[in-house]
Amino acid sequence: MMLSGKTRQMSLVACSSQTFLKLCQTPAVCLAQCNMSRSLNTRQTNNSSPEGYSGRKYVSKMYQNLGNVYPESSKLVCKSHKLFLYASIVQQCYFGGYNLLPLGQRVQDKLIKIIDQELESIGCQKMAMTTLAPAKLWKKTGRWDNIGHELFRLTDRKKTDFCLGPTHEEVITNILASGPMLSYKRLPIKMYQITKKFRDENSPKYGFLRGREFDMKDLYTFDATLEDATETYNSVCQAYSRILGRLGLDYHQVIGTTGNIGGSLSHEFQLQADIGEDTIHVCKKCGFAANAETEEAQNKHCTDKSCGLSISPSIEVGHSFLLGTKYSKHFDAKCKDRQAKNGFYQMGCYGLGVSRIMQACVEVLSSEKKIVWPQIIAPYQFCIIPLESKKECLSIAESISDDLNTNPRLSGEVVIDDRDKQVTFRLFEAKAIGYPYVITIKDKALQDQPEFEVIDTCNNESRFMTREQIQNLSMLIETV
Known part of the structure; x- marks a missing residue:
């Protein structure tokens, strides 16, 4: 059980x-x-x-x-944010940006070891992609213009446009497209990195819970068929559950929105907390769980009084997406299937907010x-x-x-x-x-x-x- x-x-x-x-x-x-x-x-x-x-x-x-x-009286309303500052876990460098001090670094290093262990146990390979992502890759998918003001953009001395990567779907898909065409026998390919990410938040707050730069684990998977990709998706979600389980956290895996990442299926891993900026619907009787922003949550009606549907604020610490061919088509990234035909990779992408998990743990487990x-x-x-x-x-x-x-x-x-x-x-x-x-x-x-x-x-x-x-x-x- x-x-x-x-x-x-x-x-x-x-x-x-x-x-x-x-x-x-x-x-x-x-x-x-x-x-x-x-x-x-x-x-x-x-x-x-x-x-x-x-x-x-x-x-x-x-x-x-x-x-x-x-601070006995402070404008800070987030418990974990105050504790991190008081206990010298972090030090604010600028509005929305924090230096991780030695105590915090030790905690994060240990969390990363757990993540590495669980991902390597399902065959994932660790790598590192460039922080600067060429605009030409983002323009291929249309996200250069569609993602909005949260994207940090810059131009080098040769007038070449780049962005500070908040996520790396374009870069990783280009890697697969630039290499040799792989047979289904060599799939799935599962590659991940744990690096700094950047987001030009309009109103950053709560420390690492909503910052302008943060540490994130992003994993990308490549399969030959949608059936295979779904199996890979489920195995990664199970690894996420083991990671959060080893931390002893009371988490919920809920149906999520796909947002600007895209895809046909999405799940979020949420920790209930008063300070959380998400809202989740969870039914204790039937097991239904979804982000309030999803159609599933809006269409869910519990007529049984014993159903136990609860609505609560929460912190998202992980997110999984079954992407299909959204990115592989743009980059003409193909593999050979079981019938020896060329087909676009069926992709998945999976994020874990490493620095966010570290602070969210403190938010839900600690006293004032x-x-x-x-x-x-x-x-x-x-x-x-x-x-x-x-x-x-x-x-x-x-x-x-x-x-x-x-x-x-x-x-x-x-x-x-x-x-x-x-x-x-x-x-x-x-x-x-x-x-x-x-x-x-x-x-x-x-x-x-x-x-x-x-x-x-x-x-x-x-x-x-x-x-x-x-x-x-x-x-x-x-x-x-």
């Missing part, structure tokens, strides 16, 4: 909470695994010198925790002043906070960091907040950034049988653990 997105998220949180509580009550059961992990690590450590161990990361040496004050990431893409899994007044607490923090780093899955996933500030202040900031686990090193850590407070920030639970129990917990954490 496949769980809904919401059920998956609840299950992940419940499982994490139960595991956390159980580890506080059970003896060490994973020491053999921990020792095996240590043997895999060949790095030399030097506990007497912080610089002697390359795996240690100190907050005092990192561009984060910059003392930003959370504390980021909650999907744990698998949190910037770091552990933050260790030693008591500022005792040097031996810092030494213990470094030792625990070294131990955690011997687990290959947690290598580089631990930060030590060594700043000369009160523990309560640093703990507040750690929760705001969204580290899944915070370990505080205080007086109990100096006892003959030391114990350490371990805080599960997602579930707001705190327990004292031994070092062995901390190692056991670390063995259960999923990273990418």
Whole structure:
């Protein structure tokens, strides 16, 4: 049985909470695994010198925790936008454009790894196309004149027109048209890129949710027949579901509009959120789901009072299109079918808003002043906070960091907040950034049988653990 997105998220949180509580009550059961992990690590450590161990990361040496004050009253109404600015995930460069700071870059890199894994599992190949797209390619399809003012246009010194690509259907189709004619035996071809996209938004707002430049994954597929293209379309949609499922998100796959991209079939992947600028209709009983702008949504009438049709705002994080031959005909891009006849490629295109997903996760999972990431893409899994007044607490923090780093899955996933500030202040900031686990090193850590407070920030639970129990917990954490 496949769980809904919401059920998956609840299950992940419940499982994490139960595991956390159980580890506080059970003896060490994973020491053999921990020792095996240590043997895999060949790095030399030097506990007497912080610089002697390359795996240690100190907050005092990192561009984060910059003392930003959370705006109590602000014109910003988007929760995730405020959290991103406050926690130094992004910094605004210009109206609608944001610099992705180191914490945000780590999150995005992890999200990209998940996307790569799922797309490669269905045979997709990663590539990179030019950011500048020649106007002559866009004029072939008519979109140079039809797409409107959202297209960034520029002219070089030789008076050649280009645009900053918001999408790459023309460029990818030209690649296939310029190469040798492929047989159906070599299809489907599935190529994707994850690059910056540009859109001259009239009124950008909400950070990455509606910006003028953003990171997007765009995938393009080529088949010999419509039947084959539909099969490919379904496999990509299933991969999208796995990506969002691994993030534990409550998503809806809904019938979507084709817009200026075109095609005969379209689906959107939506996250319900009050700040969302889309509206979706979802029937809990029959499974119907569509964007409010579609004919399907406008024609849907639930006469059964128990039908459960709900209408809610949402954020679009993914979109799929079955394009047919709209672009291949313009570029005379052909393949040989099973009857050895030449025919136009049946195409599909599929977008995932990478930077948008990153912010949308925070919008739907977080509280007003504390980021909650999907744990698998949190910037770091552990933050260790030693008591500022005792040097031996810092030494213990470094030792625990070294131990955690011997687990290959947690290598580089631990930060030590060594700043000369009160523990309560640093703990507040750690929760705001969204580290899944915070370990505080205080007086109990100096006892003959030391114990350490371990805080599960997602579930707001705190327990004292031994070092062995901390190692056991670390063995259960999923990273990418």
